[in-house]
Amino acid sequence: MNFDLTEERQMLQDTLRRYLRDKYTTAVRNGILNSEAGMSPEIWAELAELGVLGALFTEEQGGFGGAGFDIAVVFEELGRAGVVEPVLDGALMGGRLLAAAGKGDMVEELIAGALHLAVAHGEPGGRYDLDHVQTVANGGRLTGRKAVVMNAEAADHLIVSAREGDTIGLYLVAKGAEGLDIQGYPLLAGGRAGEVTLDNTPATALGLGLAEYEAVNDLALVAISAEALGAMETATALTKDYLMTRKQFGRPIGTFQALAHRMSDLLIELEQVRSAVINAAGNLDAHDRDLHLSATKNLIGRAGRLVAEEAIQMHGGIAMTQEYELAHIAKRIIMADHRFGDTDYHLERFIALSAA
Amino acid sequence: MDLSFTPEEQAFQDEVRAFMRDELPGEIADKVRLGRELTKDDMERWHSILNARGWLAQNWPASFGGAEWSAVQRHIYDVEAAAAAAPRIVPFGLSMLGPVLQKFGSKEQQDHWLPRILDGSDWWCQGYSEPGAGSDLASLKTRAVRDGDHYVVNGQKTWTTLGQHANMIFCLVRTDPEVKQQEGISFLLIDMDSPGVEVRPIILLDGSPEVNEVWFTDVRVPVENLVGEENKGWTYAKYLLTHERTGLGGVGASQAALAAVKRVARAEMQNGKPLLQNPHFAARVAQVEIDMRAMATSNLRIVSQAAAGGAPGLEASMLKVKGSIIRQEINDLARRAVGPYAMPFASEAVDGANDLIPDPHEAGPVAAEYFNNRKLSIFGGSNEIQRGIIAKVTMSGGA
Numbered sequence: 127m128n129f130d131l132t133e134e135r136q137m138l139q140d141t142l143r144r145y146l147r148d149k150y151t152t153a154v155r156n157g158i159l160n161s162e163a164g165m166s167p168e169i170w171a172e173l174a175e176l177g178v179l180g181a182l183f184t185e186e187q188g189g190f191g192g193a194g195f196d197i198a199v200v201f202e203e204l205g206r207a208g209v210v211e212p213v214l215d216g217a218l219m220g221g222r223l224l225a226a227a228g229k230g231d232m233v234e235e236l237i238a239g240a241l242h243l244a245v246a247h248g249e250p251g252g253r254y255d256l257d258h259v260q261t262v263a264n265g266g267r268l269t270g271r272k273a274v275v276m277n278a279e280a281a282d283h284l285i286v287s288a289r290e291g292d293t294i295g296l297y298l299v300a301k302g303a304e305g306l307d308i309q310g311y312p313l314l315a316g317g318r319a320g321e322v323t324l325d326n327t328p329a330t331a332l333g334l335g336l337a338e339y340e341a342v343n344d345l346a347l348v349a350i351s352a353e354a355l356g357a358m359e360t361a362t363a364l365t366k367d368y369l370m371t372r373k374q375f376g377r378p379i380g381t382f383q384a385l386a387h388r389m390s391d392l393l394i395e396l397e398q399v400r401s402a403v404i405n406a407a408g409n410l411d412a413h414d415r416d417l418h419l420s421a422t423k424n425l426i427g428r429a430g431r432l433v434a435e436e437a438i439q440m441h442g443g444i445a446m447t448q449e450y451e452l453a454h455i456a457k458r459i460i461m462a463d464h465r466f467g468d469t470d471y472h473l474e475r476f477i478a479l480s481a482a
Numbered sequence: 483m484d485l486s487f488t489p490e491e492q493a494f495q496d497e498v499r500a501f502m503r504d505e506l507p508g509e510i511a512d513k514v515r516l517g518r519e520l521t522k523d524d525m526e527r528w529h530s531i532l533n534a535r536g537w538l539a540q541n542w543p544a545s546f547g548g549a550e551w552s553a554v555q556r557h558i559y560d561v562e563a564a565a566a567a568a569p570r571i572v573p574f575g576l577s578m579l580g581p582v583l584q585k586f587g588s589k590e591q592q593d594h595w596l597p598r599i600l601d602g603s604d605w606w607c608q609g610y611s612e613p614g615a616g617s618d619l620a621s622l623k624t625r626a627v628r629d630g631d632h633y634v635v636n637g638q639k640t641w642t643t644l645g646q647h648a649n650m651i652f653c654l655v656r657t658d659p660e661v662k663q664q665e666g667i668s669f670l671l672i673d674m675d676s677p678g679v680e681v682r683p684i685i686l687l688d689g690s691p692e693v694n695e696v697w698f699t700d701v702r703v704p705v706e707n708l709v710g711e712e713n714k715g716w717t718y719a720k721y722l723l724t725h726e727r728t729g730l731g732g733v734g735a736s737q738a739a740l741a742a743v744k745r746v747a748r749a750e751m752q753n754g755k756p757l758l759q760n761p762h763f764a765a766r767v768a769q770v771e772i773d774m775r776a777m778a779t780s781n782l783r784i785v786s787q788a789a790a791g792g793a794p795g796l797e798a799s800m801l802k803v804k805g806s807i808i809r810q811e812i813n814d815l816a817r818r819a820v821g822p823y824a825m826p827f828a829s830e831a832v833d834g835a836n837d838l839i840p841d842p843h844e845a846g847p848v849a850a851e852y853f854n855n856r857k858l859s860i861f862g863g864s865n866e867i868q869r870g871i872i873a874k875v876t877m878s879g880g881a
Contacts, residue, residue, distance in 0.1 A: 250840075250842055253821040255752075274840075314826070373614075374617050374618035439856070442860050445687075446857055447684050453687035461825055464825050
C-alpha cells in the first residue's frame with residue numbers, strides 16, 4: 127500500500143492549488159457569483175490551458191489521467207477554492223459520456239476549453255433515482271422534461287436520457303434545437319442550472335444506455351465527494367484561524383474548551399472524509415464499487431453537515447454574511463448533499479447492497 | 483395539573499382562529515407561506531390590523547394599552563398565527579423596548595414613546611452588537627460623551643435587524659470608560675434621521691438584506707433620550723435580553739414549519755411512494771416532532787412561571803437552545819424533502835427572478851431558509867453563551 131500521490135498528480139495538485147489561490151480569490155469568485163452567466167469564460171479557458179480538463183480523461187480518450195485519483199485531486203482543489211465553473215457536469219460527466227460514445231473530436235474540443243456540455247438526466251419527481259426516465263424517444267425525436275440541469279444555458283450540446291420502449295438511451299441535442307426550451311436560474315451555491323423541456327426535439331442517439339450513464343455517475347460521485355472534502359478543508363482552516371484570532375472576554379475564543387473540543391471533532395471528521403474519498407477513488411474498478419461509493423457519499427453527507435454547521439456556529443455572525451469566504455464554502459458543502467443521491471439515499475443503498 | 487384548555491381558553495382559540503381567517507390578508511399569508519420577503523408595508527399593515535383589535539402588545543399591561551395576555555393565551559396566539567402563516571410581530575419596539583420603558587423609563591418617556599410603538603409612528607431597531615462585541619456584549623465601545631443638553635455619540639453597531647426600515651434605534655453606549663465594563667454603559671434612544679447616522683446593509687449568506695451596520699459620527703442626542711440612570715444601562719440590557727429570549731422557543735413557528743415539511747413529504751414521491759412513508763425520513767420527522775411536543779410543554783410551563791414571578795432567566799436560556807436546535811432540524815428536513823430542487827436560488831431580493839424558480843410542491847426557498855436560520859443559534863446571545871449562563875447559574879449559584 128502507498129498513500130502518496132504520484133509525481134504527476136502531485137504536480138497537478140500543486141499547479142492547480144497555486145493557480146486558484148492566486149487567481150480565484152473571494153472577491154473574484156463573488157464577482158462571478160453576481161454575474162449573469164454565473165461562470166467565468168476566462169477561468170474556464172485557463173483551467174483548460176493548465177490541463178485540468180485533460181486530467182479528467184484517459185490517454186486513449188485524449189487526456190492524461192482519467193483515473194479515480196486524478197479526478198479526486200482535481201475536484202479537491204476546486205472544492206478548496208469554492209470554484210463554481212461547471213467542471214463536474216460540463217467536463218467530467220459530459221466529456222466522459224462523449225468519450226464512451228467514441229466522439230473523440232468533441233472530447234478534444236472540450237479538453238481545449240472550446241466546448242460546453244450539459245447532462246440532462248434527472249427529471250421532476252425522480253429525486254435521485256437513476257432509472258426514473260419518462261422522457262420519450264421516438265424516431266430520433268425527444269419529448270419530456272429534465273430537472274435542475276447544470277450548465278444547461280451555456281451548453282453547446284445537451285446529453286439527454288430518454289426511453290424508447292423499455293430501453294433507456296442517451297442522445298445528443300444541439301443548442302437551439304427545435305422544441306428545446308431552457309428555463310434558467312441561479313443556484314444557491316453558485317453556478318446556473320435550468321429546467322429543460324423537449325417537445326419533439328431532434329436528437330442523435332449516442333449508442334449509450336443506462337449502464338454507461340451509471341459508470342459516469344460513479345465518477346461524478348468521486349468528484350463531488352472530493353469537492354466536498356476540499357470545501358471542508360477550507361471550512362476547518364478558516365474556523366481554526368478564526369478561533370485563534372477572534373477575542374471575546376479578553377482571550378482568543380479558541381482557548382475556551384467548549385469550542386476547542388468541537389474544533390477537534392471537526393478535524394477528526396475531516397480525516398474520516400479524506401479516507402472516505404480515498405476509498406471511493408481507489409475502488410472504482412473493484413467488484414464492490416457501489417458499496418464503497420455509497421459509503422463515501424453517506425459519510426460525506428453526515429460529516430459535511432457537521433462541518434458546515436459547526437464552522438458557521440463557531441464563527442458566529444460573521445459567517446452569516448455573503449461576503450465572508452465561509453458562507454460560500456458552507457453552501458457548497460451542504461448543496462453537495464443534493465447531488466447524485468443524498469445521505470439517506472446512499473444509506474439505504476448501502477444497506478441494500480450489504481444485504482445482497 | 484391539567485393539560486386541557488379551559489372553556490375560556492378554548493373560546494379564545496376560536497376567537498384567534500376566526501380573526502386569522504377574517505383579518506389576515508391573503509396576499510401577506512401567501513408570502514409568509516412561500517418564504518418570500520415581506521415589505522415594510524406588509525409588516526406595518528399587519529401591525530395595524532392587530533393594533534385595531536388590541537392584540538399588538540400582547541405582553542404589555544393594560545395600563546399601557548397592552549392585551550395583558552396570560553402565558554396560555556400567548557401560546558395559543560403563537561400557534562394559531564403561525565399555522566395561518568401570519569407574519570411574526572416585529573419585536574424591537576413591542577417585546578424589547580416596550581418592557582424596558584415600562585420598567586425603567588420616565589413617565590414622559592412612557593407617555594411619548596409607548597403609544598407611538600402601538601400606532602406604528604416609530605419603527606425601532608436594536609443597537610447592541612458591535613464588530614468587536616458580540617457574545618461579549620459588555621465590551622462595547624460606542625462612545626457617548628455629555629455636552630450640555632446632549633450626548634455626542636461616535637461608534638459602530640452591527641447586525642441591526644431591519645434597521646433599513648427604522649426611524650429610531652435604542653442603543654447601548656459607553657458613557658464611562660474608566661470603570662468596570664458593565665458599569666459604564668448607558669441606554670440611549672437615538673433618532674436615525676439625526677445628522678451623522680449612516681445605515682449600510684449587510685447581505686446574509688442566503689442573499690437576504692435583513693441586517694445592517696449602523697455608524698454614528700458626532701451624532702447629537704438630547705439628554706432626555708437617556709433611559710433610566712446614566713451608567714446603569716447594563717441592568718436594562720440584561721432585562722431586555724431576558725424578554726428577547728422568552729418566545730425564542732418559537733413553538734408556533736416550528737410547528738408550522740414541521741407541518742409544511744410533512745405536506746411536502748406527502749407529495750414528494752420516492753420509488754412510487756410518498757417520501758413521508760420512507761422509514762428513514764419518517765423516523766427523522768418523528769424524532770423532531772417528539773422533541774417539539776415536549777418543548778411546547780416546557781415553553782408553556784416556563785412562560786406560566788414567569789408570569790407569576792417576573793422574567794425567566796435560566797429557563798429562557800434553556801428554551802432558546804432547545805428551540806433553535808429543533809427549528810434548525812426542521813429546516814434540515816425541509817431541504818432534504820425537496821431533493822435536487824433544494825439547489826435553485828430564489829433570488830427575488832437580488833433580481834426579481836423568483837417566479838422562474840421551479841418549486842414543485844410550493845415548498846418555498848427551503849435551502850435558503852436552512853442557511854438563514856443558522857442565525858437562531860447565534861443571535862440574541864449565542865447558544866454557547868446560553869449554555870454558559872445555564873452552567874453558571876446551576877453550578878455556582880448565581881448568574
